[in-house]
Amino acid sequence: MPSLLLSLQLKALLLHTFVLFLSSSFGAHPLPTNQSSSHYANLTTDYGRIIYNYPSEALQPKGPQDISQLLKSISSSPTRNNVTVAPRGAGHSTYGQAQALDGTVMDMRSLTPYIQIGEIQLVASENSTVYVDAGGGVLWIEVLNETLRHGLTPRSWTDYLYLTVGGTLSNAGISGQAYKYGPQIANVMELDVVTGKGDIVTCSEKENSELFYGALGGLGQFGIITRARIVLEPAPQRVKWARIPYDDFNQFAADEEQLIKLGDVNYLEGFISFKDNNSSDVYYTLEFAIYYNNEGDAQKTLDQVLSQSNSSRSMANITDVSYFDFLNRNQKIIEVATAEPTTNKTMAMVDATSRKTKTPMSRPRAEAIGNAESMRMEVRELVGGREGGMGAKQYLPYYKDQNAWKLHFGEKWGRFEELKSRFDPLNILAPGQRIFQRRPLES
Ligand SMILES: *[C@@H]1O[C@H](CO)[C@@H](O)[C@H](O)[C@H]1NC(C)=O
Ligand SMILES: *[C@@H]1O[C@H](CO)[C@@H](O)[C@H](O)[C@H]1NC(C)=O
Numbered sequence: 001m002p003s004l005l006l007s008l009q010l011k012a013l014l015l016h017t018f019v020l021f022l023s024s025s026f027g028a029h030p031l032p033t034n035q036s037s038s039h040y041a042n043l044t045t046d047y048g049r050i051i052y053n054y055p056s057e058a059l060q061p062k063g064p065q066d067i068s069q070l071l072k073s074i075s076s077s078p079t080r081n082n083v084t085v086a087p088r089g090a091g092h093s094t095y096g097q098a099q100a101l102d103g104t105v106m107d108m109r110s111l112t113p114y115i116q117i118g119e120i121q122l123v124a125s126e127n128s129t130v131y132v133d134a135g136g137g138v139l140w141i142e143v144l145n146e147t148l149r150h151g152l153t154p155r156s157w158t159d160y161l162y163l164t165v166g167g168t169l170s171n172a173g174i175s176g177q178a179y180k181y182g183p184q185i186a187n188v189m190e191l192d193v194v195t196g197k198g199d200i201v202t203c204s205e206k207e208n209s210e211l212f213y214g215a216l217g218g219l220g221q222f223g224i225i226t227r228a229r230i231v232l233e234p235a236p237q238r239v240k241w242a243r244i245p246y247d248d249f250n251q252f253a254a255d256e257e258q259l260i261k262l263g264d265v266n267y268l269e270g271f272i273s274f275k276d277n278n279s280s281d282v283y284y285t286l287e288f289a290i291y292y293n294n295e296g297d298a299q300k301t302l303d304q305v306l307s308q309s310n311s312s313r314s315m316a317n318i319t320d321v322s323y324f325d326f327l328n329r330n331q332k333i334i335e336v337a338t339a340e341p342t343t344n345k346t347m348a349m350v351d352a353t354s355r356k357t358k359t360p361m362s363r364p365r366a367e368a369i370g371n372a373e374s375m376r377m378e379v380r381e382l383v384g385g386r387e388g389g390m391g392a393k394q395y396l397p398y399y400k401d402q403n404a405w406k407l408h409f410g411e412k413w414g415r416f417e418e419l420k421s422r423f424d425p426l427n428i429l430a431p432g433q434r435i436f437q438r439r440p441l442e443s
């Protein structure tokens, strides 16, 4: 389908794009950031403003070569035996995940921005796949703006677009499209990764696949993503966007399961929210979206969905917005929230169900995003508290030590450790996740 919408000119764009990218940087040392500047101050904190582990420097790499050189030099220098490196994208982590105490923060936004659309013909198929190659430090809003200019769009999103490609792909990247296409990490064809040893590696399902599936959702532990090749599809023009509140969990869950089964909506999320500031009572919201170019068809689908819903139609808030405005719907909410520590600003999303992931380091079956303790208990109860619960792992969890991470990964812990020792044996990368302790060089 995508190929029908593309002009042949696009094919000409694809010529070895990653080679151009790698050779565009000439291995200069990454520049240090002026420590008196407000930019430096920004680079040493994050969105959560809960944890403050200050680095000793913040560097501004221009390309993967700069990152590689730094990591190689740290790996071979006995005098830098305790130096760690934290890649930092847009800095939206909440618990210091992009910080490095007395170490080096790598400002990924300083990488030369790179967004390039291309198309490949898969072997033994008459169909081709359209993709975008995006630099690791590029924001998803920038990817969206560029792909829309060609009538194209990535299929799977995050709920907030001012995050970097490398950042969300190191975690999972989840929004309501995940129920169809899997999280963002399930929509990547190829990566360039700089490993903890400083090797620049191109990887995919076929080539260096362990690093590929490790880096996707790998919490920055195995390498720094400097380029991702992301699957595209034709972009719709408009969206019917619906939110339906429920008091009863069973009705809410029945409707969500029904929508998943039918697969008619393009986006689907479920939320738990507090009724008011003073109580621990919650209500549920089902949010879904129908993309369209033809309004009549979209209206028919919407009517069908609503007529089968357990909730009354009069409760639903339905709006009609452009595709861009729909994807960018949370910009204001999140920017306002940065005005104060995010501790008690909580949202929970239940059942980002997806069986479409092959990445061993993530299990985005059901997700709970949140901080307030009563909300956590509610979510725990729903997803795992009882016999026959849905089973869940918290998305973007914060753990204080390795033992907690071992529990998180369960039987996958051994694999995680093994990949770490291969790609970042000195435990230099992403210390803010608190998974591994920096190891000195063996003498
Ligand atoms: C560093 O930033 C401070 C504050 O903006 C400025 O006064 C100073 O000149 C800068 N230093 C350098 C070397 O650019
Ligand atoms: C630092 O962050 C503040 C608040 O987000 C922003 O207004 C400012 O422009 C940033 N400064 C720089 C130099 O990036």
Ligand SMILES: *[C@@H]1O[C@H](CO)[C@@H](O)[C@H](O)[C@H]1NC(C)=O
Binding pocket: 082, 083, 101, 102, 103
């Ligand atoms: C690293 O070692 C130096 C020199 O021994 C010391 O001053 C510094 O505090 C250490 N940093 C960390 C994070 O342990």
Ligand SMILES: *[C@@H]1O[C@H](CO)[C@@H](O)[C@H](O)[C@H]1NC(C)=O
Binding pocket: 001, 124, 125, 126, 127
């Ligand atoms: C090519 O695409 C069409 C339409 O999406 C699909 O039905 C068909 O199975 C694809 N063929 C191959 C070989 O993948």
Ligand SMILES: *[C@@H]1O[C@H](CO)[C@@H](O)[C@H](O)[C@H]1NC(C)=O
Binding pocket: 141, 142, 145
């Ligand atoms: C993206 O496009 C929107 C709408 O055209 C524009 O307002 C916005 O400034 C653009 N953002 C970036 C980061 O390019």
Ligand SMILES: *[C@@H]1O[C@H](CO)[C@@H](O)[C@H](O)[C@H]1NC(C)=O
Binding pocket: 275, 276, 277
């Ligand atoms: C809850 O508190 C916030 C500020 O803390 C306030 O803006 C909001 O209006 C309150 N909501 C209700 C329902 O009281």
Ligand SMILES: *[C@@H]1O[C@H](CO)[C@@H](O)[C@H](O)[C@H]1NC(C)=O
Binding pocket: 276, 277, 278
């Ligand atoms: C919350 O509690 C405060 C103080 O106890 C009270 O003034 C306020 O009206 C309450 N708000 C709601 C929405 O119940």
Ligand SMILES: *[C@@H]1O[C@H](CO)[C@@H](O)[C@H](O)[C@H]1NC(C)=O
Binding pocket: 317, 318, 319
């Ligand atoms: C419906 O949602 C829109 C978009 O968030 C909002 O502006 C509007 O106030 C909502 N309407 C009602 C009746 O809640």
Ligand SMILES: *[C@@H]1O[C@H](CO)[C@@H](O)[C@H](O)[C@H]1NC(C)=O
Binding pocket: 341, 343, 344, 372, 373, 374
């Ligand atoms: C958040 O809620 C907890 C209790 O759930 C309370 O102890 C804490 O002070 C609150 N933090 C903020 C920043 O309001």
Ligand SMILES: CC(=O)N[C@H]1CO[C@H](CO)[C@@H](O)[C@@H]1O
Binding pocket: 250, 251, 254, 255, 258, 308, 309, 310
């Ligand atoms: C709790 C409840 O009312 N559940 C109903 C919701 O709607 C489905 C059909 O879509 C019914 O099967 C459930 O009984």
